[in-house]
Amino acid sequence: MPEKHTEKSGAPRYRTIYRGGQGEIVEKKSRFIAHVQPASSEEEAIEFIGKIKKQYWDARHNCHAYVIGPHREISRCSDDGEPSGTAGRPMLDVLLGNDLYDTVVVVTRYFGGTLLGTGGLVRAYSAAVREGLNQAVVIEKREGAIYRMQVDYPGLGKVQYLAGEQGLSILESDYGEMVKLDILLPGEEIESFLQKVTEATGGKAQIEKLRQTCFAMVDGNIELFE
Numbered sequence: 001m002p003e004k005h006t007e008k009s010g011a012p013r014y015r016t017i018y019r020g021g022q023g024e025i026v027e028k029k030s031r032f033i034a035h036v037q038p039a040s041s042e043e044e045a046i047e048f049i050g051k052i053k054k055q056y057w058d059a060r061h062n063c064h065a066y067v068i069g070p071h072r073e074i075s076r077c078s079d080d081g082e083p084s085g086t087a088g089r090p091m092l093d094v095l096l097g098n099d100l101y102d103t104v105v106v107v108t109r110y111f112g113g114t115l116l117g118t119g120g121l122v123r124a125y126s127a128a129v130r131e132g133l134n135q136a137v138v139i140e141k142r143e144g145a146i147y148r149m150q151v152d153y154p155g156l157g158k159v160q161y162l163a164g165e166q167g168l169s170i171l172e173s174d175y176g177e178m179v180k181l182d183i184l185l186p187g188e189e190i191e192s193f194l195q196k197v198t199e200a201t202g203g204k205a206q207i208e209k210l211r212q213t214c215f216a217m218v219d220g221n222i223e224l225f226e
Helices: 040-055 088-097 116-136 153-165 189-199
Strands: 014-021 021-027 030-038 061-068 074-078 103-110 139-149 169-175 179-186 206-218 221-225
Touching: 014 030, 021 103, 021 116, 030 040, 030 116, 030 139, 030 153, 040 061, 040 074, 040 103, 061 088, 074 088, 088 103, 088 116, 103 116, 139 153, 153 169, 153 179, 179 189, 179 206
Parallel strands: none
Antiparallel strands: 014 139, 021 030, 030 103, 061 074, 061 103, 139 179, 139 206, 169 179, 206 221
């Protein structure tokens, strides 16, 4: 996985949209409807923008902004007929200010008959994006790996204790002649945890790396992203 926002320890983590959302504000009778969606490529973002424009074909403006790529290599925005710099750029700034990656937002405006002025438009489009984000599910993805620990029964409690102490997730358990535990380890904790397991079991634990993964907490549960 390419590096994005990085902790001091070097393990990447970054914020993105897990589930899109729709939010709306009204400013002087103008409706601003924001749709937020995850997008892993520019093509995906453009497709979503086209879908919203088709859905709201009768609106005066469908402004958009998106950030794509592990280092936000692609960032685009459009005022779609609003005065330059009053819609797309403020929308993009909200995405950047929330440290989001791989995200697209479209704000549809139905004109209410009253001009809002430059400052009013900036505030309205920014507020609409924030409301859309409030209705979406934003997650923080982290890099990690799944390791299999094979231990005898005396060593089982020691590994379980260490995992509990560090708040690690045991994904699967297989109780046979030996016990196999598949444990999700955040990237920054791998080295120290494996060392503790080795020391606690006197070097008897058989440790196997199964695979790299990305993960996040979603609705209180661990979600894996291959």
